[in-house]
Amino acid sequence: MNDRKIPMDGLQAVGVVHAETIPKEELRFGQKACIEIFEEYACALDRFKEHTHFWVLCWLDRGNRDVLQTYSWHLRGEGALPYGVFALRSPCRPNPVSLTLVRLLRREGNLLYVDGLDIFDKTPVLDIKPYMKGDVVFSPKAPYIRPQRAEFVRRMFHKKAVMHHQEECAWLALAVRMALAAEEYLGDITDDSVSVRVRGGGCFIDTVQGLTNARFANPPRFACEGAGHCACEWTKDGMSITTVSRTDPAGHTHDEIMGMDGESLFVILFGKKDEDEGVPLRKKKRG
Numbered sequence: 001m002n003d004r005k006i007p008m009d010g011l012q013a014v015g016v017v018h019a020e021t022i023p024k025e026e027l028r029f030g031q032k033a034c035i036e037i038f039e040e041y042a043c044a045l046d047r048f049k050e051h052t053h054f055w056v057l058c059w060l061d062r063g064n065r066d067v068l069q070t071y072s073w074h075l076r077g078e079g080a081l082p083y084g085v086f087a088l089r090s091p092c093r094p095n096p097v098s099l100t101l102v103r104l105l106r107r108e109g110n111l112l113y114v115d116g117l118d119i120f121d122k123t124p125v126l127d128i129k130p131y132m133k134g135d136v137v138f139s140p141k142a143p144y145i146r147p148q149r150a151e152f153v154r155r156m157f158h159k160k161a162v163m164h165h166q167e168e169c170a171w172l173a174l175a176v177r178m179a180l181a182a183e184e185y186l187g188d189i190t191d192d193s194v195s196v197r198v199r200g201g202g203c204f205i206d207t208v209q210g211l212t213n214a215r216f217a218n219p220p221r222f223a224c225e226g227a228g229h230c231a232c233e234w235t236k237d238g239m240s241i242t243t244v245s246r247t248d249p250a251g252h253t254h255d256e257i258m259g260m261d262g263e264s265l266f267v268i269l270f271g272k273k274d275e276d277e278g279v280p281l282r283k284k285k286r287g
């Protein structure tokens with residue numbers, strides 16, 4: 001008997017994805033979709049509405065199963081190095097099983113309306129599993145794969161912020177915009193070498209913490225000054241940039257803040273830590 005062979009006779013789809021057809025690059029950020037659980041499995045959904053988030057495992061029937069190394073979609077092009085497929089979420093892999101964390105918007109019988117699904121229309125669903133409260137790793141170590149296109153960096157940050165803060169408010173938008181500016185100068189803002197000191201209301205502080213994965217201790221990367229005019233000091237290797245809001249988010253919607261030009265939204269001050277004046281940092285060159 002070949003002990004690598006898994007008997008698949010009993011494996012069958014428990015449902016199917018219904019989703020709009022959108023460009024592949026867009027789909028990677030997830031979209032609203034419907035997961036239809038087939039009637040014969042409907043009772044497996046008993047008490048499911050108690051879960052706001054769950055994992056979806058699909059069989060990516062269009063994935064290439066012969067590929068063991070490929071490129072991150074973020075980094076195609078000259079100079080990009082391939083990754084082993086186990087280091088990526090690529091649909092191309094020996095067993096093309098996907099794993100996506102989605103948010104449940106509503107349930108209508110055996111139809112689960114979700115947000116954040118990155119799966120093509122008509123893809124077979126193999127399984128769904130609840131995301132449990134103990135599943136959180138707030139600051140995992142993971143390579144920073146930065147999309148080449150600024151628009152994708154922005155969407156990546158925004159998606160992460162919403163996953164953490166759980167609402168698209170104006171303060172979240174301001175935190176995303178400031179974090180993007182900090183990332184331009186300091187690189188990966190989730191890195192242990194980057195610390196952040198925040199002032200503002202709860203929504204703003206919460207979103208900055210979610211975006212930076214910065215904890216108060218172990219290592220101490222996060223400090224909070226409490227309420228006041230929204231501002232963030234971002235420090236790395238003794239250099240700091242400070243982003244100070246010029247606009248009160250209370251007077252704007254989330255979309256207005258996301259669309260506003262950076263200069264009217266906040267001012268950026270450069271300096272060495274603990275000094276009033278310093279040498280401006282240069283923007284990191286992106287290769």
Ligand SMILES: [Zn+2]
Nearest residue numbers: 167169172203
């Ligand atoms: Zn909020």
